[in-house]
Amino acid sequence: KQEVTQIPAALSVPEGENLVLNCSFTDSAIYNLQWFRQDPGKGLTSLLLIQSSQREQTSGRLNASLDKSSGRSTLYIAASQPGDSATYLCAVPNNYGQNFVFGPGTRLSVLP
């Protein structure tokens, strides 16, 4: 059964810092990995989706990498801004199915 963990659970940084969020999964037989953002009282917004054949994906100040063999992914946020404050979750498919297993999330606070 796929299990997903995220480190750290919470992170508080001053504006402008570059930061890294970590995601680990137990079953490396995945076909993609997805990073989401969740704002308080809102649903999840998809940020990046990395296919198993890719090593990284970039969108603006966000860069996500994937190392299937080690069961890890990182989300890199460059030049953080207060508007980046949210909870970030990673998700991987369970047993090549369409059902995703989510990590517990990293709660990020970027201070002005």
Next chain:
Amino acid sequence: DAGVIQSPRHEVTEMGQEVTLRCKPISGHDYLFWYRQTMMRGLELLIYFNNNVPIDDSGMPEDRFSAKMPNASFSTLKIQPSEPRDSAVYFCASNLGRFGQPQHFGDGTRLSIL
């Protein structure tokens, strides 16, 4: 382009009452998912449908929970009878079933059972 639409946004009801949550997926999406989010357990998949057919309902906690998808543009999640431990935020999501397509989430229904 409308996203996934859920209703109601908030629901407060007394224990024992029937609760019905509604979801309209993005047009053209052939997969629909129901999730529950709590502080203790995080985000959990309850059930998902493909082309209106339930594929995996192993996450449905009890027989008190049921879900239907009568057509491609509508799904319901029903709890009968409701209990205080059902209090959570319930999310609906949809996507295209081809591998590599992201899931799109609604804003959720915050359910409180008194």
